[in-house]
Amino acid sequence: MVWLNRYFIRHLYWPLMERYKGNRIRAYLKELQHCQKLSPEMLRAYQEQKLRALLTHAVEQVPAYQPYRELVQAGSGSVFELLAQLPPLTKEHFNSHRDTYLSRDAHPERLISNRTGGSTGEPTLFYLDRPTVEHYEAARWLGLSWHGIGIGDPSVMIWGSPIELNQLQSKRYLFKERWLKNRLMIPAYRLQEPKLDTYLQQIRRHRPAYLYGYASALALLAELMLRNDRKLGFTLKAVVSTAETLTPKQRDLIEKAFATTVVNEYGARDGGILSYQCQAGQMHVCSPNCYLEVVDLATGRAVEPGQRGALLVTDLNNRVMPRLRYQLGDVVAFADSGSGSGTVSASSTCPCGNPFPVLTHIDGRIDDTFVSQSGDYVHGHFFNHIARNLDGIRAFQITQHSPDHLTLKLVTNEDYTPEMEAAFVHEIHQVLGESVLLRVKHVDQIAPSASGKIRYAIREFPLPGPASSTGESPSIPTTLPEELFPVAENKPMELA
Numbered sequence: 001m002v003w004l005n006r007y008f009i010r011h012l013y014w015p016l017m018e019r020y021k022g023n024r025i026r027a028y029l030k031e032l033q034h035c036q037k038l039s040p041e042m043l044r045a046y047q048e049q050k051l052r053a054l055l056t057h058a059v060e061q062v063p064a065y066q067p068y069r070e071l072v073q074a075g076s077g078s079v080f081e082l083l084a085q086l087p088p089l090t091k092e093h094f095n096s097h098r099d100t101y102l103s104r105d106a107h108p109e110r111l112i113s114n115r116t117g118g119s120t121g122e123p124t125l126f127y128l129d130r131p132t133v134e135h136y137e138a139a140r141w142l143g144l145s146w147h148g149i150g151i152g153d154p155s156v157m158i159w160g161s162p163i164e165l166n167q168l169q170s171k172r173y174l175f176k177e178r179w180l181k182n183r184l185m186i187p188a189y190r191l192q193e194p195k196l197d198t199y200l201q202q203i204r205r206h207r208p209a210y211l212y213g214y215a216s217a218l219a220l221l222a223e224l225m226l227r228n229d230r231k232l233g234f235t236l237k238a239v240v241s242t243a244e245t246l247t248p249k250q251r252d253l254i255e256k257a258f259a260t261t262v263v264n265e266y267g268a269r270d271g272g273i274l275s276y277q278c279q280a281g282q283m284h285v286c287s288p289n290c291y292l293e294v295v296d297l298a299t300g301r302a303v304e305p306g307q308r309g310a311l312l313v314t315d316l317n318n319r320v321m322p323r324l325r326y327q328l329g330d331v332v333a334f335a336d337s338g339s340g341s342g343t344v345s346a347s348s349t350c351p352c353g354n355p356f357p358v359l360t361h362i363d364g365r366i367d368d369t370f371v372s373q374s375g376d377y378v379h380g381h382f383f384n385h386i387a388r389n390l391d392g393i394r395a396f397q398i399t400q401h402s403p404d405h406l407t408l409k410l411v412t413n414e415d416y417t418p419e420m421e422a423a424f425v426h427e428i429h430q431v432l433g434e435s436v437l438l439r440v441k442h443v444d445q446i447a448p449s450a451s452g453k454i455r456y457a458i459r460e461f462p463l464p465g466p467a468s469s470t471g472e473s474p475s476i477p478t479t480l481p482e483e484l485f486p487v488a489e490n491k492p493m494e495l496a
Contacts (some may be wrong), residue, residue, distance in 0.1 A: 002154035002206055005182050013180060024131065026151070028138035035288040036142070040355045047287050050316040052079045057103070058322045060488055064100040065324065083291070087327045088300060089311055091124050102127060105262060106320040116269050119125045124270055129258045136272040139286040140265070143276025146352070147238045147263055149210055158191075158205050158213030158221060159199035185206070196224045196448030204233055211258070211477045212240040217453040219250035223394075235261045242267070244454065245363065247384045256309035266362050271313045271328050275359050282335075284356035292357075293325065294334055297369065297377055306336040308361055333361040370400045370459055373433030380457020386427045392416030393424065397446045399458045405437045411445055 018024040035043060035433040045488045059069040060093050068086060077080040090419060094101065115125045125292070141151060166413060177183045185204040186199055188294045199221065203211075208319040212220065218241055225231070239254050254262045267273040274290060285292055296303050303309040312325045334359040350358060363380075380398065392415035393404045399407045410421065425438060446454050 002182055002208075005179060006152035007178065009182060010150070013054050014151065022130070023134065025134045025137045025141070028131075028135050029141050029145075032138055032142045032286070032288055033145075035453055036354050038355060040304050043287065043355050047316070048079050050288070051083065051291055051314070052197055052320060054314070054316055054319070055079065055083065055324075057319055058324060061103045061105050062101060062322055063104070064097060065322070070337070071378075080291070083314065083324065084293070084302070085165050086324055088295070088327050089323055090327050091329065094126075094323065094326070095124055096477060098125065101321050101323060103320050103322070111320060114269060115297065124442060126270060127324070129320045132272075132318045134318070136267070138268075139273035139276070139289050142286070143263075143265060143284075145274065146276065146278050147210075147261065149237055151490075152182055153209035153237075154206055155184075156206055156208045157185045158188045158211065159185055165263070191220050191224070193224050193228070195243070196228055196230060198223075200230060200232065205235060208236065210236055210238045212242065214454075215241045215244040215246040215250050217456040219253050219263075222253040225257040226253070232258060238263045240265055240307050245384075245456075247388070247456075249384065264362075266326055266359070268313075268330075270323075271326070272315060274313065275362070278350065278352040278354055280351040282350045282352065282354075283359040283362065284350070284354050285359060287356050289317060292334075294332055297331070303333075306360065308333045308363060316463060329365050331360050331361075331363040331365070334358070335360045370432060370457070371403050371432060371452060373403055373427075373436060378431050380459075382431065383428070383457060386424055390420045390424060392420045394444050395454075395456075396424075397454075397456050397458070398428070399460065400432075401460050403461075404435065406432070407439045407441060409441045409443050409446060411443060413447045 014020060014023070014026065018026065035046060038046065053071050058065040059072045065086075071085060072082065106127070110129050111127045112129060113125065114128055116117070125450065172348060177185060184202060191199070218239060236258055238261050239258050240263045241250070241254070246262070246264050251262045256438070261279075264277040265273065266275040266308075272289060273286060274292065275285050279373075291314040294303050294307070294309040295301055295312060296309050308331050311328050311330045313328050316326050317320070318324055345477065370380060371438050372378055387396055393410055393412045395411040396412055397409040399409075401407065402496075406428070408424070410424075421440065425440065429436060444455075467494070
């Protein structure tokens with residue numbers, strides 16, 4: 001039945017959407033498919049053309065960027081160098097001056113309001129239009145197509161917070177999910193071991209081509225299956241992880257339980273689908289849709305390829321509310337062989353043949369970056385590498401209240417020994433400082449945030465950083481950045 005429904009979606013529903021509602025997702029998908037066949041030089045020229053058009057529009061139509069009109073109009077040479085002369089846009093500044101970023105030629109009736117989850121800070125409200133959202137969706141379908149997944153293929157989503165799901169529990173919504181998107185949803189926030197067989201029966205009945213959901217929820221479901229010696233009984237094309245940083249330990253669990261490839265999706269509700277994992281395991285940036293920069297956490301200056309830094313995003317398609325050099329709040333790194341930004345280098349190669357730039361590290365939120373007693377930055381992803389080798393620690397959460405005060409919560413299993421805990425504590429002291437006060441708590445589970453996601457590393461105070469020349473906030477945001485999304489928070493709006 002679900003495969004018959006796939007035929008209906010592909011050959012009837014989507015063509016009707018294109019004819020009567022102007023849906024252009026498939027048209028944008030074809031553009032992206034064309035771009036991934038271009039040479040690196042041609043792809044760079046394509047991206048440069050879109051960025052120059054966006055800059056011209058922004059300084060002419062968007063009040064916030066009109067002070068840079070002469071700079072842009074007089075600019076010569078590389079448009080990427082020209083963009084770098086504009087200051088990074090923090091979420092704090094955007095939230096305080098939101099109206100000035102709305103284009104004067106935007107049609108109010110065509111605006112689509114959206115907001116980040118804001119589960120750890122102030123939500124960010126912003127506007128999109130239909131073409132922008134459809135470009136996001138096209139990028140997702142492009143990434144899925146690399147793994148043999150197409151429009152209308154049945155899926156099961158392990159997704160959602162209780163608040164969000166309660167708002168969506170309507171007959172109209174469920175009809176749309178089941179019959180117009182061919183999706184079955186299992187709430188991520190209330191997975192329970194006694195209900196494992198029920199979950200598996202639902203999945204088998206729907207027989208999806210792929211699973212899609214939070215990294216932590218997918219890993220928990222995988223752990224329950226392995227613990228109870230359960231198998232799915234059929235082959236998935238992939239399991240797609242999104243919304244949270246996918247750790248190596250989670251990837252191992254999911255691949256072992258479902259006997260298939262785990263595909264990482266990286267995006268943000270306020271940034272769109274930014275990167276997708278290819279069949280060769282590389283995270284390719286969707287450079288026809290966005291221009292990415294990576295800057296130093298302390299200085300705000302561009303870092304060298306291979307070095308981690310704060311991510312700046314320029315959406316090349318959003319004309320109704322452009323956000324140039326927008327600080328998404330994540331720490332990433334570009335491949336050594338590529339350029340130090342989201343441009344395409346002739347030396348950027350991947351076994352899959354895709355010319356799109358490659359991200360080698362997606363460490364997660366800037367707020368996951370800790371500060372040692374010596375002033376060094378240590379990203380929370382470091383602690384995942386420690387925990388990965390400690391079989392008796394099932395889950396953890398480390399919170400840095402101040403540079404010399406931390407709390408470590410541990411969820412243990414039957415393999416736990418006090419020596420494992422001591423080893424974990426020792427490694428924390430080694431990197432953050434011997435005199436750090438570290439309190440360890442044993443808990444039954446790590447509670448998710450209001451969005452339904454689990455954070456394994458939390459810093460509760462601002463990163464030190466120099467003030468900008470304008471006297472505004474430091475170049476790196478100092479409040480809690482917003483979350484990634486799919487889904488739920490991380491997932492762009494869908495119109496199809």
